[in-house]
Amino acid sequence: MGIRLCIGSVNPSKVRGVVSAFQSYFPVSDVRAVKVETGLPPQPIGLDVIVRGAELRARLAMSGDCDFSTGVEAGFYRFGSTYFDVEAAYVVSRELGESLGFSPSFPVPPWFVDEILSGRFRELEEIVDSLYKTENIGEKTGFISLLTRHVVVRSELSRLATLMALTKILNRELYEKGALR
Template sequence: MIRVAVGSKNPAKLRAVEAAFRRMGIAAEVVGVTVPSGVSSQPFSDNETLTGAINRAKAAISNGYDFAIGLEGGVVETPPYGLFLCNWGAIIDQIGEIGVSGGHRLQLPEEIAKELRKGHELGTVIDRWANGANIHKNEGTIGILTRNQIRREQVFEDVVICAYAKFIK
């Protein structure tokens, strides 16, 4: 059994990592650890979101783990179509090898995008917009906007599998 640290205690991210390894047929003990992302609380580009994922993975790796995973959600401006949801993941092993992957893109409604451009965080905005609480720990913005046809956990599960592909021999 491998030991995997996830640079977050967000339940949706932890469930995604557990599901990804289960889907790959790899027995894994998954442990969430609190680490800084080193980026703004609302990443506003692919580069910043990917950097946050890499930073989380690097901060979470230690001698007790075979791999560490960082998962980060953000937004990216895509003229002329507006603001899109983006997701990135990074996996690092004990020798410092890194695999990365990106997830789905989803065009955000302009009323949500306007709030994000004012400096508000997506988690707060989507909770207010959908009249919910802690959506980022559950279905995520993608779940709300797709009526749960695609959930945050699913997106991150795919991201983990794609990032892990680098380590498959």
């Protein structure tokens, strides 16, 4: 019998990535993608906001019959004068605790950030769809696919963020106080 996995998003790209990560370690028998409202801005800016979004998504998707619940949130954080896009995954398990992981980050063109901060666009996807004449790019291959000439796709970022979150859950004895003493 496999696990029931709940995901705090109906975005096909995020769902694909989360499911793929879990399938690396668990037999997944049921996936429940849940539309959740976090109350956060469409374009989270700052690691604290991104992490809060991922955690809220995981908690809001968790129900009594979920073995695991995962929330993935993408957003920008600033390092020096450059903004980077990153995905955070927050995993909640009924029996194995909670954990957070991140995907690789990539720099966002400065004028994209300016367009969002000025209010002209609400989120990265709107700018990319407008510029590249795509539609709902964030639910498909993502902006990263265009930037990497289709070498990396968004679902891979969701998968890697989730795998990084699962490291603590899979190795919880290493994270418990005095486990190896």
